[in-house]
Amino acid sequence: MPTNIQDRGLKRALQQVISDRTAGAPTLKINEEMMNNIILEVADSPFATRGQVEKRLADAGTPAERLAVVQKGLDDGEAKDIAKMLAHPSFARMLEPAAENFLKAVIGAEPLNPSLFGTNGAAPVSSPTITPEAKAAVAEMKGLIQSRQLQKYYDAAIGIGDASLKDKAIKLFEALPTVHSATTADEMVALGLWTTKPRGIEAMQTSARYLPGRQLVVPAKVNTDLRSGRDFLAWDDNGVEALTYRATLVSEDGDNFMVKIDGKDDPIAVPKETVYKRNQPHIIEGKNVRIGSKQANYEDKFLKAKVCEAALRMDELVGRLDFTKLQASPQGGGLLSVFGGRGNSGEDISAIQRKCVGIIHDVIDMKYRTSNARSDPGRADTNDAGRLAVKGIGVCNEQAAVMGAMLTPFQDLIGFDFAMMSGGVYRNTNRSGSMQDQYSTFRRPAHGWIQVTYRPSMEMRIIDRTWQQKDKPADLAYSPGGDRFPSGYQGGIPVAAIESTDVVMDGSVTVDTYDRQFGTAGVDDRTNHMSNRDDH
Amino acid sequence: MPEETSTGLWAIHSTKDHKPLMRGWANSKGEAEAILTQLKASDPEPEDEYWILEMSEVEADNFRLTELLHDFV
Numbered sequence: 337m338p339t340n341i342q343d344r345g346l347k348r349a350l351q352q353v354i355s356d357r358t359a360g361a362p363t364l365k366i367n368e369e370m371m372n373n374i375i376l377e378v379a380d381s382p383f384a385t386r387g388q389v390e391k392r393l394a395d396a397g398t399p400a401e402r403l404a405v406v407q408k409g410l411d412d413g414e415a416k417d418i419a420k421m422l423a424h425p426s427f428a429r430m431l432e433p434a435a436e437n438f439l440k441a442v443i444g445a446e447p448l449n450p451s452l453f454g455t456n457g458a459a460p461v462s463s464p465t466i467t468p469e470a471k472a473a474v475a476e477m478k479g480l481i482q483s484r485q486l487q488k489y490y491d492a493a494i495g496i497g498d499a500s501l502k503d504k505a506i507k508l509f510e511a512l513p514t515v516h517s518a519t520t521a522d523e524m525v526a527l528g529l530w531t532t533k534p535r536g537i538e539a540m541q542t543s544a545r546y547l548p549g550r551q552l553v554v555p556a557k558v559n560t561d562l563r564s565g566r567d568f569l570a571w572d573d574n575g576v577e578a579l580t581y582r583a584t585l586v587s588e589d590g591d592n593f594m595v596k597i598d599g600k601d602d603p604i605a606v607p608k609e610t611v612y613k614r615n616q617p618h619i620i621e622g623k624n625v626r627i628g629s630k631q632a633n634y635e636d637k638f639l640k641a642k643v644c645e646a647a648l649r650m651d652e653l654v655g656r657l658d659f660t661k662l663q664a665s666p667q668g669g670g671l672l673s674v675f676g677g678r679g680n681s682g683e684d685i686s687a688i689q690r691k692c693v694g695i696i697h698d699v700i701d702m703k704y705r706t707s708n709a710r711s712d713p714g715r716a717d718t719n720d721a722g723r724l725a726v727k728g729i730g731v732c733n734e735q736a737a738v739m740g741a742m743l744t745p746f747q748d749l750i751g752f753d754f755a756m757m758s759g760g761v762y763r764n765t766n767r768s769g770s771m772q773d774q775y776s777t778f779r780r781p782a783h784g785w786i787q788v789t790y791r792p793s794m795e796m797r798i799i800d801r802t803w804q805q806k807d808k809p810a811d812l813a814y815s816p817g818g819d820r821f822p823s824g825y826q827g828g829i830p831v832a833a834i835e836s837t838d839v840v841m842d843g844s845v846t847v848d849t850y851d852r853q854f855g856t857a858g859v860d861d862r863t864n865h866m867s868n869r870d871d872h
Numbered sequence: 873m874p875e876e877t878s879t880g881l882w883a884i885h886s887t888k889d890h891k892p893l894m895r896g897w898a899n900s901k902g903e904a905e906a907i908l909t910q911l912k913a914s915d916p917e918p919e920d921e922y923w924i925l926e927m928s929e930v931e932a933d934n935f936r937l938t939e940l941l942h943d944f945v
Contacts, residue, residue: 429933430933705885705894705925707923719930732893734930764915782893802891804890
């Protein structure tokens with residue numbers, strides 16, 4: 337069904353939206369945020385610069401105000417093109433209700449429906465209702481975990497176990513509280529999910545994201561020859577301009593960060609905007625979490641059950657999370673606040689956080705798409721996040737999306753940022769090729785996973801469900817033995833803006849990274865670095 | 873394919889060291905088998921296992937995008 341879009345700008349914008357969506361979660365719905373380029377093209381006019389239009393749209397506080405800005409720039413050709421897009425069944429199927437309504441309203445095909453618009457174009461979420469029924473359901477689930485009976489309830493609820501238990505199981509899951517990204521630690525305690533909340537959680541939430549010593553992914557001139565051992569993705573004067581994870585933030589200089597690349601003595605200047613683009617977390621909040629063509633529904637009985645199960649299983653660990661332990665301590669003649677490095681008081685925090693995330697990983701029961709998995713009784717092939725988490729099937733991006741949905745309620749409580757990653761693999765690269773040829777091959781998106789950055793340590797690790805790696809340091813995960821390259825973020829998900837507390841480069845706070853690459857002699861240092869080891 | 877309607881789209885998968893990947897997709901089983909043969913011949917190191925599987929509706933939705941992209945441009 338050829339559909340010729342006449343307006344060149346609109347055609348480009350549409351291509352971008354579709355490409356972003358294709359590179360993103362497999363069956364992501366197009367929301368209003370993803371349509372920004374299309375909206376800008378329409379709102380643009382000979383009488384207003386692109387910058388002016390962007391500012392007007394940014395200043396517009398409500399969907400109705402945005403609509404007015406867009407309609408002011410709409411011409412007849414654009415209206416016809418939008419009508420063509422909306423008439424295309426495949427495109428229409430991809431649109432979220434809010435996005436579809438907005439486009440239709442732009443061309444006057446239907447009135448704007450404000451009830452469809454919330455945070456990031458999604459319906460707003462409300463705080464969990466702390467009722468006696470919800471608390472009783474939490475207590476019952478806690479008992480089932482302790483008595484190891486919970487799996488029987490899941491099995492019964494999805495129709496593969498004790499049929500007489502089915503109604504009871506479903507009733508229990510439905511009675512559980514809705515826990516999502518806006519749920520506070522106090523509410524977790526009030527609901528009975530946690531005995532106590534982490535101490536000093538507010539300090540963690542406002543800790544710096546960019547501080548001396550943190551690991552970064554940045555572009556640099558590096559060696560992309562997979563045969564180069566310890567030099568792989570290290571600086572090379574004759575190398576290829578490529579992304580590398582072998583980068584450490586050193587200082588700032590105006591609009592640039594100074595970044596140390598392994599293999600080069602002097603730090604290089606990298607524009608701050610570039611650093612932010614590659615290292616800021618995704619904004620995955622509220623109902624802005626999509627699995628396939630559906631938003632993750634935190635009110636769904638199965639997702640409620642899995643989120644509550646994870647919360648209950650990490651209760652003891654959460655009680656040990658104490659961010660107030662991260663006190664200033666003298667280091668190397670100066671006073672540094674030491675966050676998270678091995679061999680100091682931060683060690684326990686990061687280890688506890690990672691165990692909590694490991695629990696979230698482990699409560700999900702998903703298998704990769706094989707014919708055996710499909711024939712496994714009760715294993716669902718769906719885009720319903722909760723049902724997938726109970727017993728589902730999916731390729732890398734689908735499993736990462738479910739993991740993302742499960743991580744979201746915990747990120748501000750446990751202390752971590754995350755991004756949905758899209759990247760290549762090394763193993764199918766012809767290693768006799770030139771550096772450029774090898775890079776062109778292994779940067780090609782072939783795999784999806786989650787990159788987690790713990791706060792306040794800013795320690796970068798990965799979770800890869802389909803490869804059964806729930807907590808792998810980025811250094812190992814992105815090494816040749818790790819077999820994955822962080823080509824970029826999945827498209828279509830907004831990236832967080834920089835907050836006033838994010839950048840602290842005055843040296844008052846640092847990450848103790850001496851051991852990240854070089855560490856304890858003979859244990860963590862370069863002699864034992866992943867590039868010198870053959871066990872991964 | 874239980875609980876699924878036929879989509880007519882096929883995915884090609886492979887795995888090595890328990891690291892599965894989806895390698896490509898095709899409009900028919902025959903085309904998928906041809907891609908599979910090509911991958912087996914071109915992979916620098918053979919994978920432990922290769923297989924093809926008809927896509928579910930959920931998977932297929934993603935790949936309709938590519939078709940859509942061709943439609944619009």
